[in-house]
Amino acid sequence: MTDVQYCVRCLYPETHPLGLVLDEKGVCSGCRIHEEKDELDWAERFARLEKLVAPYRSNSGLRYDCIVPISGGRDSYFVVETVVRRLGLNPLLVSYNRHYNTAISHRNIAYLRTIFDCDYLQQTLSPDTVRALCKRTLDLCGSFHWHTIAGQTVWPVQCAVRFRVPLIIWGAHQGVDQVGMFSHLDEVEMSRWYRKNHDLMGFEPEDIVDKGDGLLERDIAPLFYPDDADLSAVGVRGIYLNNYIRWDTKAQHERTIADYGEETATLARTFDRYNNVDCVHFAGIHDAIKVAKHGYGLARDHACREIRLKRLTREEGLALAEDYESRPVTDEKMLLDWLGMSCSDFWARIDRHRDSRIWRRSEGDWLRIDRQIHPDPDACALHAIGKIAEADFSAHSQRSSDDESYRVFSRGYV
Numbered sequence: 001m002t003d004v005q006y007c008v009r010c011l012y013p014e015t016h017p018l019g020l021v022l023d024e025k026g027v028c029s030g031c032r033i034h035e036e037k038d039e040l041d042w043a044e045r046f047a048r049l050e051k052l053v054a055p056y057r058s059n060s061g062l063r064y065d066c067i068v069p070i071s072g073g074r075d076s077y078f079v080v081e082t083v084v085r086r087l088g089l090n091p092l093l094v095s096y097n098r099h100y101n102t103a104i105s106h107r108n109i110a111y112l113r114t115i116f117d118c119d120y121l122q123q124t125l126s127p128d129t130v131r132a133l134c135k136r137t138l139d140l141c142g143s144f145h146w147h148t149i150a151g152q153t154v155w156p157v158q159c160a161v162r163f164r165v166p167l168i169i170w171g172a173h174q175g176v177d178q179v180g181m182f183s184h185l186d187e188v189e190m191s192r193w194y195r196k197n198h199d200l201m202g203f204e205p206e207d208i209v210d211k212g213d214g215l216l217e218r219d220i221a222p223l224f225y226p227d228d229a230d231l232s233a234v235g236v237r238g239i240y241l242n243n244y245i246r247w248d249t250k251a252q253h254e255r256t257i258a259d260y261g262e263e264t265a266t267l268a269r270t271f272d273r274y275n276n277v278d279c280v281h282f283a284g285i286h287d288a289i290k291v292a293k294h295g296y297g298l299a300r301d302h303a304c305r306e307i308r309l310k311r312l313t314r315e316e317g318l319a320l321a322e323d324y325e326s327r328p329v330t331d332e333k334m335l336l337d338w339l340g341m342s343c344s345d346f347w348a349r350i351d352r353h354r355d356s357r358i359w360r361r362s363e364g365d366w367l368r369i370d371r372q373i374h375p376d377p378d379a380c381a382l383h384a385i386g387k388i389a390e391a392d393f394s395a396h397s398q399r400s401s402d403d404e405s406y407r408v409f410s411r412g413y414v
């Protein structure tokens with residue numbers, strides 16, 4: 001057995017892939033930084049944000065004030081509402097096409113750009129390139145989702161350079177909100193360093209060109225980070241709203257659902273029905289891979305967040321996480337058919353990336369070898385933060401895509 005430690009307040013192990021440390025009391029850095037949410041003066045923080053963005057407003061009105069990355073889920077409505085209605089900015093909305101979009105994703109984006117009267121630009125790579133990239137990164141880091149992260153983290157930066165719009169406004173920085181790598185007071189900004197080492201698991205697109213499988217530089221150049229000279233010529237910077245707004249994705253979604261009809265859905269492998277409704281695989285086969293590699297899944301991310309926001313006890317969160325982490329995967333065949341890959345080939349590539357502190361192979365099966373998840377109950381009780389509300393998430397979907405009006409965007413056939 002290995003002695004992997006788990007936080008006594010939330011459910012994260014010290015092996016969290018984004019990097020997380022436990023203090024002498026056994027509480028993780030994510031939980032400690034989260035305490036700032038109840039300590040900081042958020043009115044003052046928002047005033048700082050207003051001051052920060054003011055110089056970027058286009059006086060002539062001839063160019064966009066900022067770039068705002070969106071998806072069909074994950075706080076997109078809240079971020080755009082904040083930028084347009086509270087900060088009074090004129091954004092260019094941008095998104096990278098992950099290819100595994102749900103119908104809800106398309107509808108949420110369509111209504112979002114219409115309701116807020118925004119221009120919108122999407123990057124879509126060729127399906128053959130995406131397929132080849134998926135195979136390559138399954139080998140390299142056990143992920144078919146890597147190209148999505150690469151695209152989402154660079155397309156907005158390329159748009160900033162191309163349209164000479166220096167300011168990019170993102171939603172939450174996971175290094176702050178999930179693992180407490182930075183304080184809110186650090187006001188951490190977007191960087192190529194963080195993208196490579198945390199978002200992209202240590203690889204840049206430049207590292208995977210020309211390995212003999214026909215994936216050429218010209219195919220994946222859209223995923224390359226712009227040169228420093230181009231970034232400084234425009235003065236590009238990316239800021240994160242969760243450094244200036246007390247981030248509570250559940251409360252944020254519930255208001256934008258009520259005010260703008262944002263659609264949500266029941267998902268296969270998490271109880272959060274708001275954040276990941278835009279992707280067919282994120283709460284499916286992608287999550288099964290996450291469990292295989294790191295020993296925990298998306299439901300545990302959501303449970304940790306809800307424990308910190310006082311809507312779940314540790315025991316309730318653990319029960320939810322363990323339940324969803326063991327649920328069946330229903331979307332694997334769809335992905336394998338699209339990749340043209342057998343199940344055994346697919347899982348052989350992933351098995352190479354299992355965390356050896358968590359898993360050991362024994363007679364063909366993978367066994368957990370960490371001591372598991374149940375730290376000292378007295379320490380857990382001592383550092384529990386109580387519960388003041390329920391973590392109930394509901395699915396809302398009143399819209400339909402089968403009307404006869406013009407279709408500005410529709411599905412792509414691959």
Ligand SMILES: [Zn+2]
Pocket residue numbers: 007008009010011012027028029030031
């Ligand atoms: Zn914790």
